[in-house]
Amino acid sequence: MFVINVLKSIIILLLFNIKLYKSDKSSLSDFDGLLLNLGQGYNLTTKSVISHDNLRKILAGVGSGNKDATYYFALLKMYGITVTRNMTIAAEHFQKAAALGHIEAHTAYGVLLLSDRSNPDSEIIATRYFRKAIEMNDLNAPWLLAK
Numbered sequence: 001m002f003v004i005n006v007l008k009s010i011i012i013l014l015l016f017n018i019k020l021y022k023s024d025k026s027s028l029s030d031f032d033g034l035l036l037n038l039g040q041g042y043n044l045t046t047k048s049v050i051s052h053d054n055l056r057k058i059l060a061g062v063g064s065g066n067k068d069a070t071y072y073f074a075l076l077k078m079y080g081i082t083v084t085r086n087m088t089i090a091a092e093h094f095q096k097a098a099a100l101g102h103i104e105a106h107t108a109y110g111v112l113l114l115s116d117r118s119n120p121d122s123e124i125i126a127t128r129y130f131r132k133a134i135e136m137n138d139l140n141a142p143w144l145l146a147k
Contacts, residue, residue: 039075048081067100106133107141
């Protein structure tokens, strides 16, 4: 299982770097491409749709403090799936999910922070989240920290 996770991380890294190489770097930050990839483990893209019934279940989970539901809702807000896209609310929910112990949420929140050029402290805060993700064995965090 560990080897499979390492291979997945390497493939994501390679695809991410290829995407950056082919793109117009003046319009794409180093982390914008990765933001689009955060939901792939849940088969989410900007074109995904979920039912209102499932959204109600997710919101109930968020309300009860479920870390997985909170992370998933952050992805929905980030992509604008069935809800209005709102990066601020997405960031708040990634941060909440991380506080609840969701491993991937630490990395996602760090990536979101780095994509926000308006906060001068975002790199310092993101580094803390990446380090925590590394402690929790998230395989995506080490190479992000190295960037």
